[in-house]
Amino acid sequence: MANTLDQFVDQVRENRIWRSIFRSGTGESNLHKSLVVQQNVFLHLFSIKARKRTMEFNATWYLGALTFGTFMILVITGVLLMLYYHPSVPQAYADMKDLQYVVSSGVFLRNLHRWSAHAMVFLVFAHMFKVFYRGAYRTPREFNWVIGVILLLVTLLLSYTGYLLPWDQLAYWAVTVGSNIASAVPLMGARIRFLMLGGTAVNANALLRFYVLHCVILPLFAILFIAVHFWRIRKDGGIYPGDQSSEVGSQ
Amino acid sequence: MPEDENPKLAPDSPEEMSRRQFFIKIGVTSIAIAAAGTAAFSYEYLSPNVLYEPSPIVDAGKPDHYAPDSVTLDPQTAIYVVRTGEGFFALSAICTHLGCLTAYKSDLGIIACPCHGSKFNRDGVKIEGPAPRPLPWLRMWMSDEGNLMVDRSQAVAIKQLVRV
Numbered sequence: 001m002a003n004t005l006d007q008f009v010d011q012v013r014e015n016r017i018w019r020s021i022f023r024s025g026t027g028e029s030n031l032h033k034s035l036v037v038q039q040n041v042f043l044h045l046f047s048i049k050a051r052k053r054t055m056e057f058n059a060t061w062y063l064g065a066l067t068f069g070t071f072m073i074l075v076i077t078g079v080l081l082m083l084y085y086h087p088s089v090p091q092a093y094a095d096m097k098d099l100q101y102v103v104s105s106g107v108f109l110r111n112l113h114r115w116s117a118h119a120m121v122f123l124v125f126a127h128m129f130k131v132f133y134r135g136a137y138r139t140p141r142e143f144n145w146v147i148g149v150i151l152l153l154v155t156l157l158l159s160y161t162g163y164l165l166p167w168d169q170l171a172y173w174a175v176t177v178g179s180n181i182a183s184a185v186p187l188m189g190a191r192i193r194f195l196m197l198g199g200t201a202v203n204a205n206a207l208l209r210f211y212v213l214h215c216v217i218l219p220l221f222a223i224l225f226i227a228v229h230f231w232r233i234r235k236d237g238g239i240y241p242g243d244q245s246s247e248v249g250s251q
Numbered sequence: 252m253p254e255d256e257n258p259k260l261a262p263d264s265p266e267e268m269s270r271r272q273f274f275i276k277i278g279v280t281s282i283a284i285a286a287a288g289t290a291a292f293s294y295e296y297l298s299p300n301v302l303y304e305p306s307p308i309v310d311a312g313k314p315d316h317y318a319p320d321s322v323t324l325d326p327q328t329a330i331y332v333v334r335t336g337e338g339f340f341a342l343s344a345i346c347t348h349l350g351c352l353t354a355y356k357s358d359l360g361i362i363a364c365p366c367h368g369s370k371f372n373r374d375g376v377k378i379e380g381p382a383p384r385p386l387p388w389l390r391m392w393m394s395d396e397g398n399l400m401v402d403r404s405q406a407v408a409i410k411q412l413v414r415v
Contacts, residue, residue, distance in 0.1 A: 173351055180350040199302050
């Protein structure tokens with residue numbers, strides 16, 4: 001049985017169509033294994049080889065990967081929620097309630113989105129603490145720490161803009177308070193608040209602006225910086241091995 | 252670059268620039284002008300010119316609707332109409348801390364904010380909490396029809412009462 005399955009898999013991988021998509025071909029050699037990673041648009045961001053101990057749970061507690069996992073859940077559930085949500089003032093709250101009580105699996109998707117968002121903020125901070133206390137931000141990884149700080153800000157902005165969308169009392173007053181905090185910026189505070197809300201109060205324009213930021217602009221920035229973040233891991237020599245003598249501090 | 256090695260094409264004095272430097276300067280300047288223009292137009296585009304928001308001028312109704320010595324909140328317009336023994340005045344109900352809607356506690360005779368615990372007396376003066384300023388007095392006048400009118404966009408510095 002196992003033999004016939006292996007034969008079938010081999011047949012598929014030798015197939016002309018398969019070979020036209022995956023050019024690296026079959027084989028167990030180091031070259032083939034490297035080519036599989038190198039010639040894949042998604043995998044090529046990563047190193048073709050990694051040290052075994054950096055792949056162990058203790059090295060990273062998988063916090064970065066888990067953060068990316070929650071981000072993927074948020075993208076998928078978010079796109080599905082967009083199919084029922086209208087970002088307009090009387091409708092937004094009713095749509096949120098419909099998702100909870102009327103739409104099949106709506107409450108599951110909404111709660112999955114909500115809890116994943118909370119989990120992502122938590123995981124980003126946990127990842128940051130892990131990187132900080134292990135010294136993984138040090139040379140040559142300083143710039144990836146900066147990218148990470150940008151990703152932290154994007155995550156917090158995604159969380160904040162998503163907070164308004166249910167258009168309930170909590171959302172309304174949280175964004176009223178948040179936008180008034182922004183207006184405390186010296187000299188241009190009032191202008192920042194005006195641009196943020198698209199008016200002088202939290203209203204239809206503010207809901208639409210936060211919706212576009214939440215669903216389009218901020219996710220695009222997040223994807224862009226996540227790609228750079230992953231690519232820098234490879235460029236900076238893979239995941240920090242935690243071996244002080246081989247990396248830094250030996251002098 | 253070969254041109255630079257040619258003494259005839261290189262600048263004769265420090266004041267002169269080569270053809271290539273000239274074009275680079277023109278290119279960089281035009282890109283800078285275009286970027287500044289894009290920034291200005293983006294700012295203009297993102298600032299709405301017309302706001303479909305409620306008018307700042309509120310018709311608060313007839314003075315008789317307000318009981319003597321009372322504080323009445325209209326949550327829709329976020330103003331208090333205060334009637335004292337001498338007359339009327341209007342107070343903004345928006346907390347000066349971070350913009351929450353305050354509420355009048357008639358049993359204590361104070362105005363309190365639910366968000367961060369600021370408290371004001373019925374003149375808008377802060378009693379306690381993080382609010383940096385007192386609640387502003389708003390311009391109030393009597394319309395020709397005998398209604399109390401309030402302009403929410405105009406704070407009045409001198410505390411003046413509308414006498415009926």
